[in-house]
Amino acid sequence: MELQNISAEQVLSVVLKSPMVKIDRDKFLRKELYPYCVDDSVINDALVYNPAYAGVKKDIIDKIAKSVISYETNKVTAMSFATGIPGGLAMFATVPADITQYFVFMLRIMQKLAYLYGFEDFGLSEDEISDDTLNQLLVFLGVMMGVQGANAAVKALAEVATNNVAKKLAQKALMKTAIYPIVKKIAPKIGIRMTKQIFANGVSKVVPVIGGVITGGLSFITFKPCAYRLKNSFGELPICDPDNYK
Numbered sequence: 001m002e003l004q005n006i007s008a009e010q011v012l013s014v015v016l017k018s019p020m021v022k023i024d025r026d027k028f029l030r031k032e033l034y035p036y037c038v039d040d041s042v043i044n045d046a047l048v049y050n051p052a053y054a055g056v057k058k059d060i061i062d063k064i065a066k067s068v069i070s071y072e073t074n075k076v077t078a079m080s081f082a083t084g085i086p087g088g089l090a091m092f093a094t095v096p097a098d099i100t101q102y103f104v105f106m107l108r109i110m111q112k113l114a115y116l117y118g119f120e121d122f123g124l125s126e127d128e129i130s131d132d133t134l135n136q137l138l139v140f141l142g143v144m145m146g147v148q149g150a151n152a153a154v155k156a157l158a159e160v161a162t163n164n165v166a167k168k169l170a171q172k173a174l175m176k177t178a179i180y181p182i183v184k185k186i187a188p189k190i191g192i193r194m195t196k197q198i199f200a201n202g203v204s205k206v207v208p209v210i211g212g213v214i215t216g217g218l219s220f221i222t223f224k225p226c227a228y229r230l231k232n233s234f235g236e237l238p239i240c241d242p243d244n245y246k
Helices: 008-015 025-036 040-048 058-083 088-093 095-116 131-144 150-164 172-203 210-235
Strands: none
Touching: 008 095, 008 131, 025 040, 025 058, 025 095, 058 095, 058 210, 095 131, 095 210, 131 150, 131 210, 150 210
């Protein structure tokens, strides 16, 4: 069976309407940093600026990142198993809900990793999303899905974010000049990867019960490497290095 390639922007527009997708940056960072930060001023600086600026060591950020990746992986795997039973030949009627759920968790872990490694709040809203935010989501999603060219855009985003971390300056100029052309190139490739993921999940539903196992397994196999690609990409950036702010 053939599937027409879907648009990454269309998937994100649906996914962003889910009440589960938004991560509260301040609550998340406060909860995760609390066990490692004796001084409240460190946590406060992490919220105002970012963890590296506050002096949180990178090995601590890496440790927290691995923990949240495991947490979100287990959640998406369990939910994928539950929604994988049954399917039959009517599988494509349920694929949109499944793929929406999968990418909800992709955006959840994306936000958590971005906040840990120094990026500002995404400002996600169920009502509307700015073009700049959408482009940033596409760039990070491109990294997660191994799309060539996405890492270069992440470095450009991080460079501006590092320079502006204390000034809270807008990144619109960068988005329109350096990022937008890259997004235009990688967005179709992301759509192709999404289509393949939908097809894989859909085919796994043909066999009832076993389909749940396969779907959950596919989510586990694909989700964790995607998260680690983004983690590793962020980990190489100066934005998450405390020495960079001295």
